[in-house]
Amino acid sequence: MATDRLDDGRHLELDASGSATHLVSRRAAWGVFALGFALALTDFIDRQIIVSTFPFLKRSWGLSDTQLGALVSVVSVTVAVGALPLAHLADRWSRVKSIAVMGALWSMAALGCACSGGYGQLVAARAALGIGEAGYGPACGALLAGLFPQRLRATVVGALQAAGPLGAVLGVLLGGLMVDQLGWRTTLAAFALPGLLLALLFLRVRDYRVAGTGPALDPAPARRATRRAVLAELIRTRTAVAAYLGGAMQLVVVSTLYTWLPSYLNRSYGYQVAKSGAVAAVVIASGAAGTVVLGYLADRAGATRARNKLVVPALFALVTLGLLTTAFGLIPPGPPQLCLVVAGGFTVTAAVGPVPAVVIDVVKPQVRATALGMVTLVQNLFGLAVGPLLTGLLSDACGLPTALALMPLFCVGAAATFWYASRTYEQDLRADPDATAPAIAP
Known part of the structure; x- marks a missing residue:
């Protein structure tokens, strides 16, 4: 049995998985979740609202689709670059203070975007916004992981992640x-x-941090861990590595849809910016619902057999491929196409909750924020950064409809990777981390 120490000196027991059995009351835990969700919401509004300005930037500054896509991708690149060191800092320093600093940073960067005098300055301000987001997600996810039991992790983390598509909804709609x-x-x-x-x-x-552990875990806190040992822990299990990569491939499709759908509606349907934003918001809202509903479904399926927590997103990745490729590649603009796109928007987010929850399950509690930082790094650098830019390049070469029809092919790789991870997940859950991994020690 492990012990957590709050900043006010109270000591609390943890269960074998490292989750608090009575860290705070349920009301307090859900209160922290609500505040974290609201803050994440403003981040994703600031991140996504720029897609509503694409037609204006294209006319005013003569930007290509590749340049417009880069304004979204640069955020993902800086999130990826900053995720691991800032998440490790949160484990060593303070998760609560890290959250506050990062939220303030991206808010100031949003002001910088508004004051940009040219394309280069706007790119730089967007990059700064990504740095703020890089440290927020892992710290908040790790904080919540300690406040809720393991049986609720995919649901809670998935609900927190739903701030992404919901913020994107508000960003394109209000924008x-x-x-x-x-x-x-x-x-x-x-x-x-x-x-x-x-x-x-x-x-x-109130902050907390791991202050000691029982026999199943190394007694040294994460703040004293060596970088080599931490990195070894993050890539120790095949399940974690596969989850990193599968989640990234699925997010290529998510970022493509959320970034370029308003422009597609503007060009192919002749919608004005406000109407394009409203219709795109419906699709992204469908994704927000899918994040929660399908994360819950993965939890329920995983309660019957653990590997099902990864089988569920694998199956829905293939469903997404069928829906979106058919919509953009075979059906002309009109109501049937929009119905398929809304359905694809729901299924495309099936992996958002299960991926970080599975990673948390197979790493040591001392490095949870850092593990979520690794999730953020891989998913942003090889997922969210790829979708908008690659779609812009394809659009400049062969048109936006063709680009949107081709990008869902990444779902094939995601499904295969999740299926592989499902075959190793149960074994990694049963394994004693200390038997196979270097000790995380001073």
Whole structure:
């Protein structure tokens, strides 16, 4: 049995998985979740709202689709670069303080986007926004992982991750409504102040950190871990490595759909920016619902047999391939196409909750934030950064409809990788980490 120490000195027991059995009350735990969700929501609004300004930036600055896609991809690149070191810092320093600092950073970067004097400055400001996000997700995920039991992890982490598609919904919807009336600069700055206020509120949350462990875990806290031992732990299991890669391939498709659907609706349907944003928001809202519903389904299926937690996203990756490739490749613009796109938007997020939950399950509690940082690194660098830019390149070469029909092919790789991970997951859950991994020690 492990012991966690709160900042006020209280000691609490952890179960064998490292989850708190009574760290805080249920009400307090869900209160922290609500605050974390609200802050994550402002982040993804700031991240996604720029897609509503694409038609204005294209006209004003003469940008190509590749350049527009890069404005989204650069955020993912800087998230990937900063994820691991900032997540490790959260494990060593303070998860709560890390969350507050990162939230303040991306809010100030959002203001910088609004003040940009040219394309280069806008790219730089968007990169800074990504640095703020890089440290937030892993720290908040690790904080919540200690407040909720293992049986709820995929549900809670998936619900937190749902702030991504929901923030994207609000970003394209509100952005589409605001940009015509207020201009693109005011639109990009609109949510900076709410994000800053929520970040400061997080300083009132009581922090905790792993202060010691029982016989199944190394007694040294993560803040004293060597980099080599931590990295070895992050890639120790085949399940974790496969989950990193499978989640990245699925997010190539997610980022493609969320970034380029408003522009597709504007060009192929002749919709105005506000209407394109509203229709795209319906698709992204479907993805938010899919994140929660399918994450819960994976948890329920995993309760029957653990490997099913990965079989579920594997199957839905193939369903997504069929829906989106048919929609963009075989059906002309119209209501039937939109129905398929909405359905594909629901299934495309099936892996968002299970992937980080599975990774948390197979690493030591001392490096949970760092493990989520690795998830963030791989998924952003090889997933979210790839989709918008590659789609822009394909669009410039062969048109946006063809690009959107080809990109769902990444679902094949995602399904195969999740299926492989499902075959190793149960064995990695049963394995004693200390028997196969280097000790995480000073």
